[in-house]
Amino acid sequence: MYAESALSQFHTEGHEDAFYVPNFITPEEEQYLIRKICESPQPLWKSLANRRLQTWGGEITTKGTLVPQPLPPFVNKFPDLVSRIKATGFFKNSPHAEPNQIIMNEYLPGQGIMPHEDGPRYYPVVATLSLGSHAVFHYYRYQAEADGDAVSSGQGRSINMIPVSSVLLEPRSLIISSGSIYTSHLHGIDALEEDLIALDASASGIKVSNVAQLQDPAIKVSIHQGVPIKRGTRYSLTCRDVERVSVFSTHPRR
Numbered sequence: 001m002y003a004e005s006a007l008s009q010f011h012t013e014g015h016e017d018a019f020y021v022p023n024f025i026t027p028e029e030e031q032y033l034i035r036k037i038c039e040s041p042q043p044l045w046k047s048l049a050n051r052r053l054q055t056w057g058g059e060i061t062t063k064g065t066l067v068p069q070p071l072p073p074f075v076n077k078f079p080d081l082v083s084r085i086k087a088t089g090f091f092k093n094s095p096h097a098e099p100n101q102i103i104m105n106e107y108l109p110g111q112g113i114m115p116h117e118d119g120p121r122y123y124p125v126v127a128t129l130s131l132g133s134h135a136v137f138h139y140y141r142y143q144a145e146a147d148g149d150a151v152s153s154g155q156g157r158s159i160n161m162i163p164v165s166s167v168l169l170e171p172r173s174l175i176i177s178s179g180s181i182y183t184s185h186l187h188g189i190d191a192l193e194e195d196l197i198a199l200d201a202s203a204s205g206i207k208v209s210n211v212a213q214l215q216d217p218a219i220k221v222s223i224h225q226g227v228p229i230k231r232g233t234r235y236s237l238t239c240r241d242v243e244r245v246s247v248f249s250t251h252p253r254r
């Protein structure tokens with residue numbers, strides 16, 4: 001388990017409940033995982049309007065219960081992602097003390113995910129691993145009723161579209177959202193082909209709260225030169241603990 005003092009180095013400046021861990025896996029592990037994803041059988045993919053995804057560990061019923069399936073060996077044997085995530089300590093109080101389900105999303109350049117909440121079916125901690133390309137992750141809050149102008153709407157409530165915090169997710173990084181950023185905020189990724197990151201308030205572009213934590217040489221050069229970072233295909237592994245698990249399971253699909 002990471003010590004509290006070790007975790008503090010992963011704190012983003014933007015919000016006390018968002019942690020950014022660069023290079024959570026090695027480039028070799030990243031390539032291996034991308035290969036496994038690309039080799040996976042076509043029927044495992046679910047196509048949505050603006051991205052594709054696979055669900056590992058089982059589907060959640062309409063009543064909110066996970067019908068468990070074994071996780072693929074490339075997330076709990078090699079690389080041992082689940083135990084590495086467990087070792088961060090963020091899941092120590094979750095019902096199963098580790099993630100039991102992973103949503104793997106594929107985003108092509110120009111694709112994203114609308115602001116949303118992950119909801120009460122999961123223990124309020126989410127760890128997301130990025131593979132293949134970067135993304136800019138925005139955290140939003142709901143508009144206070146007194147704010148007036150309704151900007152956008154999710155579940156009937158207005159969202160303040162000025163992010164509370166934005167984090168640049170480098171390939172191989174892990175972003176962990178917990179506490180109030182899970183329970184009372186939304187998150188999303190804009191559907192863009194490139195991202196311009198501002199180094200300081202005077203520069204144009206998006207100000208991200210983990211500039212000091214970035215490690216990828218090419219990304220750092222682009223930011224310092226003020227040029228946009230082009231997105232490639234990104235795979236993300238969103239790891240969570242579903243509180244309620246059925247005693248029944250379906251047959252493994254692989």
Ligand SMILES: O=C(O)CCC(=O)C(=O)O
Binds near residue numbers: 113236
């Ligand atoms: O791809 C990501 O980084 C975010 C995915 C996400 O928010 C989700 O699957 O709920």
Ligand SMILES: [Fe+2]
Binds near residue numbers: 116117118
């Ligand atoms: Fe989400």
